[in-house]
Amino acid sequence: MKRFLYISLIILIAINQQLQAQDVWTQKERSPMVDSVFRVNPYRPVAMIAGTNILIWSFNRFVANEPWARVNMSTISNNMIKGFTWDSDGLETNMFSHPFHGNLYYNAARSNGLNYWQCIPYTFFGSMSWEFMAENEPASVNDLFATSIGGLALGEMTHRLSYKILDESSVGWERVGREVAAGIINPIGFINRLVEGKVGRRRARGYYRPYDNDDVSVSLGVGTTFISESSAPYKGGGAGVLDLNITYNDPFELTYPVPYEYFKLDASFNVIGSQPFVGKLNSLGLLYGKHYDPIPGHKMLVGAFQHLSYYDSKSGIKGSEVIPFKFAAPASFGGGMLYNMKNSNQSIDLKFGIVLNGIIMGGSATDYEHVGERDYNFGSGFSTLVNTELTFKNKASFHLGAELYQLYTWKGWNPDANYDGIKPELLNVQGDKSNTLFAIINPRINLNINPNLAFQINCYIYFRNTHYSYERDVFFNTYETKASLIYKF
Numbered sequence: 001m002k003r004f005l006y007i008s009l010i011i012l013i014a015i016n017q018q019l020q021a022q023d024v025w026t027q028k029e030r031s032p033m034v035d036s037v038f039r040v041n042p043y044r045p046v047a048m049i050a051g052t053n054i055l056i057w058s059f060n061r062f063v064a065n066e067p068w069a070r071v072n073m074s075t076i077s078n079n080m081i082k083g084f085t086w087d088s089d090g091l092e093t094n095m096f097s098h099p100f101h102g103n104l105y106y107n108a109a110r111s112n113g114l115n116y117w118q119c120i121p122y123t124f125f126g127s128m129s130w131e132f133m134a135e136n137e138p139a140s141v142n143d144l145f146a147t148s149i150g151g152l153a154l155g156e157m158t159h160r161l162s163y164k165i166l167d168e169s170s171v172g173w174e175r176v177g178r179e180v181a182a183g184i185i186n187p188i189g190f191i192n193r194l195v196e197g198k199v200g201r202r203r204a205r206g207y208y209r210p211y212d213n214d215d216v217s218v219s220l221g222v223g224t225t226f227i228s229e230s231s232a233p234y235k236g237g238g239a240g241v242l243d244l245n246i247t248y249n250d251p252f253e254l255t256y257p258v259p260y261e262y263f264k265l266d267a268s269f270n271v272i273g274s275q276p277f278v279g280k281l282n283s284l285g286l287l288y289g290k291h292y293d294p295i296p297g298h299k300m301l302v303g304a305f306q307h308l309s310y311y312d313s314k315s316g317i318k319g320s321e322v323i324p325f326k327f328a329a330p331a332s333f334g335g336g337m338l339y340n341m342k343n344s345n346q347s348i349d350l351k352f353g354i355v356l357n358g359i360i361m362g363g364s365a366t367d368y369e370h371v372g373e374r375d376y377n378f379g380s381g382f383s384t385l386v387n388t389e390l391t392f393k394n395k396a397s398f399h400l401g402a403e404l405y406q407l408y409t410w411k412g413w414n415p416d417a418n419y420d421g422i423k424p425e426l427l428n429v430q431g432d433k434s435n436t437l438f439a440i441i442n443p444r445i446n447l448n449i450n451p452n453l454a455f456q457i458n459c460y461i462y463f464r465n466t467h468y469s470y471e472r473d474v475f476f477n478t479y480e481t482k483a484s485l486i487y488k489f
Contacts, residue, residue: 040113048108049126057134075136084141088372088424095328102151107188116259123148145361150330156260162186164211168203217247223484237316240272252299262286281310307332329362349391357383364436372424377431379407401442433469458482
């Protein structure tokens, strides 16, 4: 293993010297076939991905001293022989941390001139090399999907947002603030710029910035939320929440349909209370679309989308083990339609959208068997997303959304098998054999105080109906109410 580290270090030093001698910016315009403004280097990302894995593995091995990070050639060989299994990690690790990890792989390639589609093999390479070489546990098929596919979504969004912030003609504290903000959003992009000497470089005003003309709407909300339990609807737990909502470009005004030229990201973080820090994460990105104008004043977009969803909660009642909701689908693609109509004086704006997705891999709460830290079942299936929003200019907006997920867990426990003495990571089951319908109804009202400030009332109604092959079926419903002050940047 030491030899492997030394060789990797030498490779990274050599790549570093090459990077310092090259200028990655070009002035070419984006087009439907070319959505990167960087000079393409297909080899550099391989070294960056290897370096990322070595750095993260080294921290877990020598600082955190994680048992699973004790790897050698024997563990790598065993992993190759055993192949893929379903692991026993918790929802946050598998469905949030792994897509974030994949975003690092994606941006290693994206910041070196490759487009969305060309970055896909690199995210899979990064995930595969980690699964087989950086852990002494069997490689996880769920991690491969969550890291590689979820990483595409988070990676492209962070790539665009970070380069939207950057301005190499700025100076002083403004420049420092832009570089720091972009680096937090996209750490790999920052490292790339740092090695290339771009962080401190000043360019003339008016130079070509690839995403300068893109329209980004950002709002930040601060408020409180209350999550009830089905068995006690007026009892539950509260939390202080921080909401982030980002809309990237108007989907009905796109110049060319490259991936994520339009996307929408909604995230909710529980900053006070006992609820998980990441409560919700939901993104929808356009991969390809075509515009239509059915009648004057109406606009329609039909296209292919990538969807990522994540919902997590804990019991808010002391002594209760009931989980209000727990669901995630980090690997999902589909097709749909977005529709927009306005009245003659533009004072009323109605938007409608419907997207049908296939879920490659997801997870939903289980009522029975838990495997290690995993209190949910893996599965695949499909989903339907429906959203309607009515906006009265400068006054208020009303939103009604619905998400329906159908998840099938096909590799379940064998009721006749004896699992005593088997380590959780070696069980290789998705969970309780079942199929789950998970639905969310989300009405929301925004009342504008001024052009930048609004008061928002949000309600989530959750339904879960799970049919088990070997256990009693379970129907569960609960709700969440939230009140927030929203600031629109």
